[in-house]
Amino acid sequence: MTLFDLVYFAILLLYVLGTIFFLAGAFSRQVALKRLAGYLAAGGLLLHTLILIHFLAATEISTLTVSYYIKLFSWCLVALFFILWWRLKLEFLALIASPIAILLFIFSFTHQTAAKMPPDLAGPFFGLHIGSLFGSMALLAMAFAAGLIFIRLEKKIKAKAKLSDMDRDMPALSTFDRVNYWAVLIGFPLYTVGMLTGFVFAKFAWGSVLTGDPKEIVSIIVWLLFALLFHNRLARGWWGRRPAVWAIGLFSLAIGSMIIINFFMPTHHSFQNRPGIEQSVPTPPTNK
Amino acid sequence: MNKSLYLVGLNHTTAGVEVRETFGLADCLPGRIIESESGAQSVQGEEQQIIPLGGPIDELAILSTCNRVEIAAVGEQDACRDAVLARWAAARNADVEELKPYVYIHEDLDAVRHLFRVACALDSMVLGEPQILGQLKDAYRMAVKAGTTKVILNRLYHKAFSVAKRVRTETAVGSAAVSISYAAVELAKRIFGEMSKQKAMLIGAGEMAELAAQHLVTSGIKDIYVANRTFERARELAAQFEGQAIPFETLFDRLHEVDIVISSTGSPSAVIRAKDVKAVLKKRRNRPMFFIDIAVPRDIDPDVNTLDSVFLYDIDDLKEVVEENIAQRREEAAKATAIVYDEADAFGQWLKSLELQPTIVELLERNQGIAHKELAKTEKRLAQILGRDVAPEMHEALEILVDSVVKKVLHEPIIFLKRRSAEEESARRYIDTTRRMFNLDDEDIPDDAHADRRRKDIRDDVDARENDLGATSNNGA
Numbered sequence: 001m002t003l004f005d006l007v008y009f010a011i012l013l014l015y016v017l018g019t020i021f022f023l024a025g026a027f028s029r030q031v032a033l034k035r036l037a038g039y040l041a042a043g044g045l046l047l048h049t050l051i052l053i054h055f056l057a058a059t060e061i062s063t064l065t066v067s068y069y070i071k072l073f074s075w076c077l078v079a080l081f082f083i084l085w086w087r088l089k090l091e092f093l094a095l096i097a098s099p100i101a102i103l104l105f106i107f108s109f110t111h112q113t114a115a116k117m118p119p120d121l122a123g124p125f126f127g128l129h130i131g132s133l134f135g136s137m138a139l140l141a142m143a144f145a146a147g148l149i150f151i152r153l154e155k156k157i158k159a160k161a162k163l164s165d166m167d168r169d170m171p172a173l174s175t176f177d178r179v180n181y182w183a184v185l186i187g188f189p190l191y192t193v194g195m196l197t198g199f200v201f202a203k204f205a206w207g208s209v210l211t212g213d214p215k216e217i218v219s220i221i222v223w224l225l226f227a228l229l230f231h232n233r234l235a236r237g238w239w240g241r242r243p244a245v246w247a248i249g250l251f252s253l254a255i256g257s258m259i260i261i262n263f264f265m266p267t268h269h270s271f272q273n274r275p276g277i278e279q280s281v282p283t284p285p286t287n288k
Numbered sequence: 289m290n291k292s293l294y295l296v297g298l299n300h301t302t303a304g305v306e307v308r309e310t311f312g313l314a315d316c317l318p319g320r321i322i323e324s325e326s327g328a329q330s331v332q333g334e335e336q337q338i339i340p341l342g343g344p345i346d347e348l349a350i351l352s353t354c355n356r357v358e359i360a361a362v363g364e365q366d367a368c369r370d371a372v373l374a375r376w377a378a379a380r381n382a383d384v385e386e387l388k389p390y391v392y393i394h395e396d397l398d399a400v401r402h403l404f405r406v407a408c409a410l411d412s413m414v415l416g417e418p419q420i421l422g423q424l425k426d427a428y429r430m431a432v433k434a435g436t437t438k439v440i441l442n443r444l445y446h447k448a449f450s451v452a453k454r455v456r457t458e459t460a461v462g463s464a465a466v467s468i469s470y471a472a473v474e475l476a477k478r479i480f481g482e483m484s485k486q487k488a489m490l491i492g493a494g495e496m497a498e499l500a501a502q503h504l505v506t507s508g509i510k511d512i513y514v515a516n517r518t519f520e521r522a523r524e525l526a527a528q529f530e531g532q533a534i535p536f537e538t539l540f541d542r543l544h545e546v547d548i549v550i551s552s553t554g555s556p557s558a559v560i561r562a563k564d565v566k567a568v569l570k571k572r573r574n575r576p577m578f579f580i581d582i583a584v585p586r587d588i589d590p591d592v593n594t595l596d597s598v599f600l601y602d603i604d605d606l607k608e609v610v611e612e613n614i615a616q617r618r619e620e621a622a623k624a625t626a627i628v629y630d631e632a633d634a635f636g637q638w639l640k641s642l643e644l645q646p647t648i649v650e651l652l653e654r655n656q657g658i659a660h661k662e663l664a665k666t667e668k669r670l671a672q673i674l675g676r677d678v679a680p681e682m683h684e685a686l687e688i689l690v691d692s693v694v695k696k697v698l699h700e701p702i703i704f705l706k707r708r709s710a711e712e713e714s715a716r717r718y719i720d721t722t723r724r725m726f727n728l729d730d731e732d733i734p735d736d737a738h739a740d741r742r743r744k745d746i747r748d749d750v751d752a753r754e755n756d757l758g759a760t761s762n763n764g765a
Binding site: 242 | 460464482573597609
């Protein structure tokens with residue numbers, strides 16, 4: 001067990017404890033418990049940040065592992081959650097954000113020894129590709145969480161159902177809608193940047209913008225739907241349930257495609273160990 | 289000399305509204321009399337005042353609202369109670385026997401509990417309502433202004449306020465809305481959150497709509513439109529909220545501007561139909577709307593609720609919400625009562641300790657304790673110097689020495705205390721001061737808790753004194 005293992009373990013423990021205490025606090029309506037949960041998670045985030053910075057400083061960008069990127073994604077989620085908590089007092093997103101972040105974090109260990117990013121998938125340009133896409137995914141995750149809570153609360157208010165104590169503690173519907181708004185407003189441009197850098201990168205690396213990779217196709221579909229949502233939200237003033245449902249759908253599609261395609265399908269976005277990739281550069285990968 | 293704390297009063301459960309009107313004391317509050325003296329108004333006859341203290345009554349404070357009259361008094365046992373009742377009846381030109389059947393009288397610990405319950409609104413008609421605490425604070429301020437409260441009532445009221453605050457933070461007894469108009473506003477908050485950017489429209493100018501609008505204004509809404517069939521009434525109501533009256537016919541031209549609609553017209557058929565709202569929604573680009581229909585028969589087509597981002601509550605829905613909230617408050621009241629009993633017991637302890645004899649005994653014991661501790665230390669040192677244990681005779685002599693020093697030192701303060709307590713007025717104040725000075729009550733209480741409470745006492749006292757000064761300077765001018 002190295003020092004790093006110990007730190008990883010500490011981060012995970014802090015996140016898990018934070019989630020448990022938050023749940024307990026939310027159900028028993030104890031503010032002190034929730035505050036404690038906040039401190040625990042913040043401690044985890046701090047360690048998480050430090051370890052990410054450490055690896056970034058200690059290794060070449062080109063040699064960062066897939067594991068690193070998944071940890072970065074989970075970091076994005078937790079950091080975003082804290083920003084939303086701070087700005088919109090939306091602590092209830094913790095119910096969704098922290099479990100996803102924890103799963104991702106655990107998930108990153110399954111790739112602890114997996115392939116390093118191939119050298120062709122490296123460099124600052126690639127960093128921008130990954131960073132902007134992860135950023136917009138984290139935003140979508142928040143919109144997903146806010147959307148689930150919104151739909152539940154809205155249904156109750158519309159049906160005039162009895163609100164539980166926990167429902168009463170929740171912020172107003174419009175606050176959850178605002179999460180969706182910001183996620184769409186910032187998330188879509190970020191996603192677009194991620195897509196563009198990906199295409200430019202593909203042009204340089206493989207000579208063609210479109211390589212027919214399944215990940216590319218799904219991403220373009222997601223982008224189109226995202227664009228539609230962006231338009232409806234900003235130009236047509238969508239509010240409430242519809243954008244919430246869309247955000248839920250988009251996030252599910254994006255995450256689903258990431259898991260299915262990146263692991264089970266032949267693609268140059270694969271997280272699987274691909275020893276042959278170095279030789280195949282710069283010819284475009286063939287889809288078997 | 290036996291002093292007691294009394295709470296004499298009547299409320300909505302013991303007396304009907306006529307009796308409450310007859311025996312209300314709103315014009316006889318202690319501070320009020322001073323105010324009217326300073327004003328140009330003619331001074332009321334002395335016989336109408338309950339106040340000037342004296343006779344068997346040492347301290348007094350009166351709370352008089354439309355639902356209750358409560359007189360807290362400290363004075364000689366029995367005589368104080370009878371005097372309060374007699375003066376109360378006299379102030380209303382009635383006979384004591386007319387008043388008696390409606391009155392409850394609580395003594396000492398029961399009185400403390402009752403006042404705490406009142407402060408926490410556990411005794412109110414609407415459980416947990418917030419106004420009573422403000423009224424109680426006003427009543428106390430009046431009494432302070434008139435100088436009719438002293439050690440016991442000052443502490444009692446300060447404690448009552450802090451108990452009320454504790455109940456408010458630790459239980460949900462005052463949390464959910466229990467009036468229809470307020471429940472509507474709570475729902476609006478649940479949808480829109482911050483209300484400062486929202487606009488509202490009143491359609492029809494019923495009383496309940498007016499109340500709801502009032503609540504909307506207090507929760508931050510700035511723009512209110514009023515549409516009414518008689519334009520004059522609309523203008524009247526709009527002026528009340530600094531809103532804008534609009535002709536009833538132009539209602540649908542303005543509907544897209546508002547987020548909250550409160551409807552209470554006497555119309556026999558629906559005023560707003562789903563297809564109207566659909567058009568309005570298009571105009572306002574789907575931003576959410578909340579319709580509150582408090583009219584019977586209903587003004588707004590129930591189908592409106594099926595539209596996306598539109599919420600509709602009618603009077604029955606609101607009534608249901610209110611009933612649920614009341615049930616919830618009742619559950620919380622049990623928790624609140626436990627807190628009240630707890631705090632009342634603590635206050636009762638303090639009340640008991642204000643007697644002279646126990647204070648003197650404690651004072652001596654506390655100081656003798658210190659002296660003996662120091663003596664033990666000295667004897668240890670003596671043993672070192674002498675090279676052997678201190679002889680029993682020597683120990684005895686030393687003990688007599690320290691004991692008599694303590695007694696001699698405390699002799700004058702004790703004589704002073706005894707002399708003061710022979711004077712009716714100041715006894716408790718000096719006993720209280722002595723207890724604080726020698727820290728006699730502090731044994732189990734953590735330092736900071738006590739400091740906190742004391743600072744609050746001082747702050748409130750200063751507050752009251754400032755009011756006092758304000759009043760006197762007004763008099764001067």
